[in-house]
Amino acid sequence: MPIVTTLKADFYSSVQNMIHENEVYGVKRKTPSFAFDKLCATQELCLDYDITVLPPNQYLLPPTDPLITFNLSPEVSIRSKVESRATIILGIHAYDLHAIKLLDAVFTGNLVDVNYQARRSATAIIGVDCLNPWLYSFAASMGTALPPSIFDLWLTDLGGEYLIEVGSSRGQDLSKRYLKTKSARKVQIRQRDKFRQDSLNRYQLSLDRSAQEIPEILDKAWKNPLWEELGEKCFSCGSCTMVCPTCVCFDVRDKITLNLKRGERYRLGDSCMFDAFDKVASGENFRPTGTDRLRHRLYRKGKYMLERWGELGCVGCGRCVHACLVDIASPVYAYNRLVKEATQWPSA
Ligand code: SF4
Ligand code: SF4
Known part of the structure; x- marks a missing residue:
């Protein structure tokens, strides 16, 4: 898959076009923190954050998730409820992508969760290297500070431009449709590797063993x-x-109308x-x-x-x-x- 570059100004114009045509969730500054939220304008996007309050998997596993609807009268009938729509998550860090890799194993491994699977397949992931790690993070020693290869596009901030690694055919389509790119030069790839290595050395917390x-x-x-x-x-x-x-982990509950004729079964995050x-x-x-x-x-x-x-x-x-x-x-x-x-x- 190709590695390309794009000027930052061009990238932010591309994001505006993405927002017009897609449901895009990205990182916004919510002083004093950062949070994933629906983007309405490119100016809202902040890619040089340290951590978001909640991880982006809220879009794959919503806190409340309808599973089935049912009628109890005049006849009993059950319909599965699978909600998904084409979505782009923009600005995921590597440790959160490793977490999504684990969710993929849990929800699309031996037992397939159709709700998760539908959302996951409809979601494009555009990640970014975390070059200034959070004070409380120890991702480098967990081996999760660099991205696993399940992204569609992966950005590294090189200063005036982003280096972009294309990770999938969906990423290639996004790149062709929205981005103005040039092939990356070897020197730029070396610069990315150096920035990544420097960032690994900036983690302040670490495990004493592997x-x-x-x-x-x-x-x-x-x-x-x-x-x-x-x-x-x-x-x-x-x-x-x-x-x-x-x-x-989640709990499963039923919600039934007062006249006891209809209802919905949904899951709810648990602890x-x-x-x-x-x-x-x-x-x-x-x-x-x-x-x-x-x-x-x-x-x-x-x-x-x-x-x-x-x-x-x-x-x-x-x-x-x-x-x-x-x-x-x-x-x-x-x-x-x-x-x-x-x-x-x-x-x-
Ligand atoms: S540090 Fe580990 S256990 Fe704590 S929130 Fe992050 S992934 Fe979960
Ligand atoms: S459940 Fe216990 S360990 Fe977890 S945040 Fe609350 S007090 Fe801390």
């Missing part, structure tokens, strides 16, 4: 007192999971940090304490998702580190503490 060792570290840590130390401070508020790009999440019909709770739930969350991120779907469940974005009011949600802090204490406590 990300691949996390499952092994966790294997020996079930009884570590760290879980109690952190868990007893937990409010079970769920903020750490609500901002996480790899959290995929394993909520007390009610593990409660079953008999009233028992599999993870009754904050300690149980916090440990489960960090095992799921660092071990269970890898074993089930082949990707670690943490991409190191750092959103949970910032979101937790009592400063206990950080995977990098927990895994580094476990590395330090690995030899001091008995295994499970």
Whole structure:
């Protein structure tokens, strides 16, 4: 696939044309933060952000997602509800794209979720290199600071122009339709590689071991007192999971009209940090304490998702580190503490 360049001024005019013809979601400045939102004008777009409050997967897995509608009277009938429309997400960072790769494995692997799949296939992804990483991010040490090859177009800011890597035939179509490009010169590709390398060196948080060792570290840590130390401070508020790009759990509920004739079944984002999440019909709770739930969350991120779907469940974005009011949600802090204490406590 080609690598091209476009002048910044030309790129922003192209975005205006994209917005006229498509539903485009991009990053907007929402002082003091940044957030993905629907773009109405090219001036709203901000590509040199550090992090968005919520990840872009809200467009693939909306917080409330209708699944089926049904009639109960005069006859029972059920219709699946699959909502998708052609969409462009503009300005995704590499760690969030790694998270989408994991969502793809979860929702389009052995069990295909038709709602997710329909939205995913209708979504074009235009990403951008994060050259000034966020204070709380540790993506470089999770191996997620550079993009996996599932993008349509990928931008790198070279100063007066963007270097654009085309990653798919859809990306090629977008490039032909909207962008004014020239083939990239070798020197520009080398400049991109240097900018990327410099950005990797700017991360301030990092794991003390390689990300691949996390499952092994966790294997020996079930009884570590760290879980109690952190868990007893937990409010079970769920903020750490609500901002996480790899959290995929949901509840399914029915909404029925007052006359009991029609209804809708929908899913709703849920959190394993909520007390009610593990409660079953008999009233028992599999993870009754904050300690149980916090440990489960960090095992799921660092071990269970890898074993089930082949990707670690943490991409190191750092959103949970910032979101937790009592400063206990950080995977990098927990895994580094476990590395330090690995030899001091008995295994499970
Ligand atoms: S666990 Fe925290 S750092 Fe890891 S992906 Fe989720 S929000 Fe980001
Ligand atoms: S770890 Fe922090 S953010 Fe997560 S549920 Fe507990 S208190 Fe809330």
